[in-house]
Amino acid sequence: MNKSLMRLAKEALSQKMLEVIAQEFAFSAQASNFKIEFPPDPTMGHLAFACFPLARNLRKAPPQIAKQLASRLLPDAIFARIEAVGPYVNFFFRPDWLAKGLLEAAKQDSFGASEEGKGKRILLEYSSPNTNKPLHLGHGRNNLLGITLARLFVEQGYEVIKANLINDRGIHICKSMLAYQKWGQEQTPEQAGKKGDQLVGDYYVLYDKKLKADPSLEEEARKLLQAWEEGNPQTLALWKKLNQWVYEGFRSTYQRMGVEFDRYYYESETYQGGRKLILEALEKGICQREDNGAVSIDLETDHLGKKILLRGDGTSMYITQDINTTYLKFKDYSPLDACLFVVGNEQDNHFKVLFKVLEHFGFAWANRLEHISYGMITLPEGKMKSREGTVVDLDDLMEEMKNLALLEIDKRGNFNQAPTEIKEATAEAIGQGAIKFFILRSGAAKEIQFNPKESLSFEGQTGPYLQYTHARLSSLLTKAEAKDRQRAQSFTQATSKERIEVQLLLQLAHYADILQLAAKERNPAVLTGWTYELCKLYNKFYYDLPILKAEQEVKLFRLSLTLAVRSVLAKSLRILGIQPLEKM
RNA sequence: GCGCUUGUAGCUCAGCUGGAUAGAGCAGUGGACUUCGAAUCCAAAGGUCGCAGGUUCGAAUCCUGCCAGGCGCACCA
Numbered sequence: 001m002n003k004s005l006m007r008l009a010k011e012a013l014s015q016k017m018l019e020v021i022a023q024e025f026a027f028s029a030q031a032s033n034f035k036i037e038f039p040p041d042p043t044m045g046h047l048a049f050a051c052f053p054l055a056r057n058l059r060k061a062p063p064q065i066a067k068q069l070a071s072r073l074l075p076d077a078i079f080a081r082i083e084a085v086g087p088y089v090n091f092f093f094r095p096d097w098l099a100k101g102l103l104e105a106a107k108q109d110s111f112g113a114s115e116e117g118k119g120k121r122i123l124l125e126y127s128s129p130n131t132n133k134p135l136h137l138g139h140g141r142n143n144l145l146g147i148t149l150a151r152l153f154v155e156q157g158y159e160v161i162k163a164n165l166i167n168d169r170g171i172h173i174c175k176s177m178l179a180y181q182k183w184g185q186e187q188t189p190e191q192a193g194k195k196g197d198q199l200v201g202d203y204y205v206l207y208d209k210k211l212k213a214d215p216s217l218e219e220e221a222r223k224l225l226q227a228w229e230e231g232n233p234q235t236l237a238l239w240k241k242l243n244q245w246v247y248e249g250f251r252s253t254y255q256r257m258g259v260e261f262d263r264y265y266y267e268s269e270t271y272q273g274g275r276k277l278i279l280e281a282l283e284k285g286i287c288q289r290e291d292n293g294a295v296s297i298d299l300e301t302d303h304l305g306k307k308i309l310l311r312g313d314g315t316s317m318y319i320t321q322d323i324n325t326t327y328l329k330f331k332d333y334s335p336l337d338a339c340l341f342v343v344g345n346e347q348d349n350h351f352k353v354l355f356k357v358l359e360h361f362g363f364a365w366a367n368r369l370e371h372i373s374y375g376m377i378t379l380p381e382g383k384m385k386s387r388e389g390t391v392v393d394l395d396d397l398m399e400e401m402k403n404l405a406l407l408e409i410d411k412r413g414n415f416n417q418a419p420t421e422i423k424e425a426t427a428e429a430i431g432q433g434a435i436k437f438f439i440l441r442s443g444a445a446k447e448i449q450f451n452p453k454e455s456l457s458f459e460g461q462t463g464p465y466l467q468y469t470h471a472r473l474s475s476l477l478t479k480a481e482a483k484d485r486q487r488a489q490s491f492t493q494a495t496s497k498e499r500i501e502v503q504l505l506l507q508l509a510h511y512a513d514i515l516q517l518a519a520k521e522r523n524p525a526v527l528t529g530w531t532y533e534l535c536k537l538y539n540k541f542y543y544d545l546p547i548l549k550a551e552q553e554v555k556l557f558r559l560s561l562t563l564a565v566r567s568v569l570a571k572s573l574r575i576l577g578i579q580p581l582e583k584m
Numbered sequence: 585g586c587g588c589u590u591g592u593a594g595c596u597c598a599g600c601u602g603g604a605u606a607g608a609g610c611a612g613u614g615g616a617c618u619u620c621g622a623a624u625c626c627a628a629a630g631g632u633c634g635c636a637g638g639u640u641c642g643a644a645u646c647c648u649g650c651c652a653g654g655c656g657c658a659c660c661a
Contacts, residue, residue: 454596461598
């Protein structure tokens with residue numbers, strides 16, 4: 001599948017318009033002289049030719065141009081109706097043409113895929129947690145953004161490397177280590193009966209609590225960090241032990257969310273490496289030596305001020321380390337067409353600086369770096385604060401959502417006869433669907449306000465609504481006679497032309513462009529919005545028109561349409577990480 | 585103070601590379617289950633698109649200023 005049906009239609013239309021404009025106005029227009037758009041409402045038309053840009057060239061009023069052009073245009077194989085409305089010429093697709101072009105294709109798994117990224121490689125870093133506490137809702141947004149973008153890129157034909165840079169060293173983990181050392185009594189996660197990351201997180205909180213009574217702990221934590229840097233065996237052993245527990249905890253959270261990685265980078269292995277690159281730059285005169293021995297770079301001309309890259313004592317900083325990991329990514333995976341960092345917007349400035357520094361260092365790939373920034377998730381009370389216990393823990397949230405879903409399932413009783421594992425798995429899928437859709441439906445730049453009571457509903461614009469549509473439609477298909485279902489697979493005639501049916505076809509026709517746009521804009525919300533719209537259309541179709549009880553030829557068309565919608569819907573849901581359910 | 589970012593219906597959000605009457609969901613109101621799954625559908629209601637200028641045939645969309653929220657502005661990460 002190279003070109004989407006919609007693109008073919010646009011190209012055909014564009015060609016046609018060039019000819020007609022030449023005939024009617026003796027003006028040889030360029031395709032750039034006009035724009036083909038989508039009317040706000042499909043009842044007005046399916047494609048629109050706007051006459052504004054031509055008005056200048058032709059010195060005629062747009063409505064006049066539209067009228068003249070429309071009078072010249074005759075229906076053809078693609079368009080059934082063409083009419084001038086104000087300054088627009090509107091085109092209506094022939095439902096048969098849409099049906100023929102879509103009903104078969106949409107059932108293929110390759111539908112909507114593109115070769116845009118064929119032969120190209122993207123490295124996408126996301127998640128990148130600290131190892132001192134469990135993941136919270138903010139990480140959830142990061143993870144979901146990351147994994148969903150990865151799938152969108154794959155759909156565009158890119159080879160995607162999903163990388164996780166683990167912040168496994170530093171003062172934060174030393175705080176947990178210190179508290180554990182002092183008060184942990186060698187307790188293991190098994191003994192405590194909790195996940196490793198949760199256990200380690202408890203000690204991080206404990207450290208903070210104890211710190212209030214005993215400020216000298218801060219000094220002790222710093223000493224521990226020093227011991228770690230010096231390679232003290234006991235410290236290293238403790239560090240390894242706690243980190244291992246945390247990784248096991250993360251693994252289960254990741255798995256539950258459906259998040260995965262191809263490559264892990266560990267800060268403990270990379271944090272020193274940037275020094276060499278910076279010293280080289282210093283030799284080339286790109287960087288400057290400060291009075292106390294620190295190395296800085298002047299980004300004044302880039303309006304980013306002066307930045308220290310290496311401390312006076314020669315030790316690494318955050319940016320030192322990032323310079324190195326970025327360098328390593330290109331070393332490990334060259335050639336990369338893009339190298340993306342999914343990191344919260346509190347680091348917008350950091351990435352601006354980082355990218356600029358690498359540009360100054362002369363790396364040719366510096367212009368292929370991109371920060372995928374996203375807003376924080378806040379609570380009605382304000383910011384989440386781990387110290388005040390107002391953090392929404394991801395594991396807790398997922399569990400809570402699943403339990404809520406369980407209640408809803410019981411209320412309906414569809415699973416009363418089913419084994420509990422099936423019921424549980426369904427509840428889990430619904431809970432996940434609710435969380436994922438909720439987080440992915442708003443644009444990344446926006447802050448999300450998370451109100452536990454209201455945000456995670458199962459009705460309306462939600463993940464479960466999409467899953468319900470899929471289940472409902474699957475249920476319908478199982479009720480169709482096997483013989484009809486069989487025939488519907490390859491049935492491509494629009495034997496009925498109700499408005500809602502044409503709208504559904506039209507929605508399917510947009511799919512490929514939607515996927516492409518979502519990937520290009522790095523914005524999964526483009527897909528969530530489209531998918532919701534598809535479901536809305538289908539539910540209306542389902543409600544308004546009989547399917548199984550329709551007259552035979554109409555029934556086959558409607559079943560064929562249903563099969564097509566199910567296929568595309570299931571695929572969109574999978575890209576979003578939401579499980580399409582047969583029953584719920 | 586400087587930089588980035590957000591401000592659209594009571595609430596949560598689409599629309600923002602300028603175009604046809606600004607759209608959904610939730611909440612609230614009124615309807616639709618003897619009919620393919622009511623986690624659904626339909627209807628009415630709800631808006632000075634933060635404010636003020638400007639560019640344009642045309643601005644929620646672009647520019648400027650102001651107001652409000654968020655995030656940055658470390659030899660922290």
